[in-house]
Amino acid sequence: MLPKIGKYPFKAEAFRCNMLGYLPYQQMGNYMLDAADMHANERDFGMNYLMPRNLAWVLSRFSIEFTSMPHPCEPFTIETWVESTMRLFTSRNFRVSVGDRVCGYGRSVWAMIDTATRQPANILAVRDGEMASWTDPTVECPIDPPAKFRFTPNQRLVRTIETRFSDADINGHINSMRYIEHVLNLFTPDWHREHFVRRLDVSYMAESHCGDPLNFYLEESDGAIGVRVTKNAAGTPDEADACRCRILV
Amino acid sequence: MLPKIGKYPFKAEAFRCNMLGYLPYQQMGNYMLDAADMHANERDFGMNYLMPRNLAWVLSRFSIEFTSMPHPCEPFTIETWVESTMRLFTSRNFRVSVGDRVCGYGRSVWAMIDTATRQPANILAVRDGEMASWTDPTVECPIDPPAKFRFTPNQRLVRTIETRFSDADINGHINSMRYIEHVLNLFTPDWHREHFVRRLDVSYMAESHCGDPLNFYLEESDGAIGVRVTKNAAGTPDEADACRCRILV
Numbered sequence: 001m002l003p004k005i006g007k008y009p010f011k012a013e014a015f016r017c018n019m020l021g022y023l024p025y026q027q028m029g030n031y032m033l034d035a036a037d038m039h040a041n042e043r044d045f046g047m048n049y050l051m052p053r054n055l056a057w058v059l060s061r062f063s064i065e066f067t068s069m070p071h072p073c074e075p076f077t078i079e080t081w082v083e084s085t086m087r088l089f090t091s092r093n094f095r096v097s098v099g100d101r102v103c104g105y106g107r108s109v110w111a112m113i114d115t116a117t118r119q120p121a122n123i124l125a126v127r128d129g130e131m132a133s134w135t136d137p138t139v140e141c142p143i144d145p146p147a148k149f150r151f152t153p154n155q156r157l158v159r160t161i162e163t164r165f166s167d168a169d170i171n172g173h174i175n176s177m178r179y180i181e182h183v184l185n186l187f188t189p190d191w192h193r194e195h196f197v198r199r200l201d202v203s204y205m206a207e208s209h210c211g212d213p214l215n216f217y218l219e220e221s222d223g224a225i226g227v228r229v230t231k232n233a234a235g236t237p238d239e240a241d242a243c244r245c246r247i248l249v
Numbered sequence: 250m251l252p253k254i255g256k257y258p259f260k261a262e263a264f265r266c267n268m269l270g271y272l273p274y275q276q277m278g279n280y281m282l283d284a285a286d287m288h289a290n291e292r293d294f295g296m297n298y299l300m301p302r303n304l305a306w307v308l309s310r311f312s313i314e315f316t317s318m319p320h321p322c323e324p325f326t327i328e329t330w331v332e333s334t335m336r337l338f339t340s341r342n343f344r345v346s347v348g349d350r351v352c353g354y355g356r357s358v359w360a361m362i363d364t365a366t367r368q369p370a371n372i373l374a375v376r377d378g379e380m381a382s383w384t385d386p387t388v389e390c391p392i393d394p395p396a397k398f399r400f401t402p403n404q405r406l407v408r409t410i411e412t413r414f415s416d417a418d419i420n421g422h423i424n425s426m427r428y429i430e431h432v433l434n435l436f437t438p439d440w441h442r443e444h445f446v447r448r449l450d451v452s453y454m455a456e457s458h459c460g461d462p463l464n465f466y467l468e469e470s471d472g473a474i475g476v477r478v479t480k481n482a483a484g485t486p487d488e489a490d491a492c493r494c495r496i497l498v
Contacts (some may be wrong), residue, residue, distance in 0.1 A: 015286075015426065185413035189417070
């Protein structure tokens with residue numbers, strides 16, 4: 001029987017590292033999602049099991065907090081485990097280490113949907129709730145729960161982009177890590193040189209599709225930066241929240 | 250003693266695959282560069298050896314030709330070897346396989362530069378020309394040599410973008426695979442659905458930096474598509490070629 005926690009080796013490929021010499025959050029996030037995918041598939045509640053049954057995992061919250069990031073060519077490991085499983089949501093945590101040194105943690109919340117109706121599905125109905133048996137609430141994840149930035153009318157529209165082919169994932173939706181990339185791209189290299197993003201909280205609210213324009217609203221308060229990402233033309237009735245981020249530096 | 254050819258296992262991570270369900274060229278290219286990096290480092294002519302000596306490899310040409318691309322979660326291998334080594338250039342080839350089936354090949358040409366002066370360095374002067382001993386001209390690479398598109402005044406400016414933080418690599422230059430991503434993003438998802446890019450030839454001409462605007466000029470002739478990428482403001486004396494691509498579908 002497999003352990004409840006899975007541990008996967010990765011390497012910070014040099015050509016995925018940024019100009020400041022470390023793996024950026026959107027790349028680390030991709031590796032974390034990959035680890036989650038392997039962990040779930042090995043335990044038969046991953047996409048391989050769900051897809052033929054018209055079910056899919058949808059990322060709802062993603063919070064990451066790092067003290068440092070792996071450097072070019074540096075090997076690292078991602079451990080991941082399920083912290084809790086309820087009817088409509090499951091939470092999965094991550095621990096990222098370079099050698100014996102933990103450099104960051106992550107928390108994620110997932111819903112399950114019926115891919116035909118796009119409606120929420122009952123997680124506990126899959127394989128008679130077997131997924132709950134993989135849940136391990138005892139492993140420590142010493143970072144705060146997912147948090148939100150409290151937006152006010154002071155938020156200002158700072159950028160609108162048109163999404164392109166490479167922004168979309170295998171479902172045709174804007175890749176969840178691409179939002180993070182576009183959000184971090186709101187800031188200049190000089191800003192990044194002076195500010196290491198130590199924590200990022202993302203709430204995913206609605207799927208957007210390749211071709212949808214995305215609008216980025218920025219606000220700062222209480223030492224945090226909030227970025228609200230909406231889809232469709234700004235200021236029109238079609239405009240809707242795609243995701244909301246809180247950045248701590 | 251290591252073999253002249255190196256073979257490295259990879260996996261088409263689901264979250265790096267595109268909406269058409271395969272690994273896109275810019276992602277495959279990143280894995281190929283990673284394989285090149287490992288191959289060179291293991292044989293002591295990689296960045297690990299060169300960097301402390303103020304030397305670096307610079308990609309000059311990159312040609313890839315695939316009949317199909319790995320699908321989400323599919324494991325694949327990249328084999329890479331040095332085909333020829335001369336004073337100012339070395340050529341390195343690639344063979345990519347899913348299981349026993351070869352799905353594509355690549356050719357690349359590299360120069361070595363002195364990172365202090367940015368001038369070309371003599372490849373054969375490194376470790377008394379030891380790199381030549383790793384050269385294997387006998388392994389077959391059955392795709393055409395790197396080719397160029399012949400641009401005419403009919404080329405038309407189709408897009409200008411501002412480069413951002415995530416476009417730059419560890420040297421602060423626009424990542425060589427990012428050019429490919431931006432070039433493929435000139436085409437809509439519908440175009441990609443109808444056209445599988447079977448070959449891509451890129452000539453890298455000058456480095457551009459994060460913040461430089463990039464202009465994309467498109468032209469079609471003789472069944473090929475040419476994309477010329479220039480940096481700096483279009484139509485000004487500062488405009489200069491960053492790279493030129495030829496696309497075959």
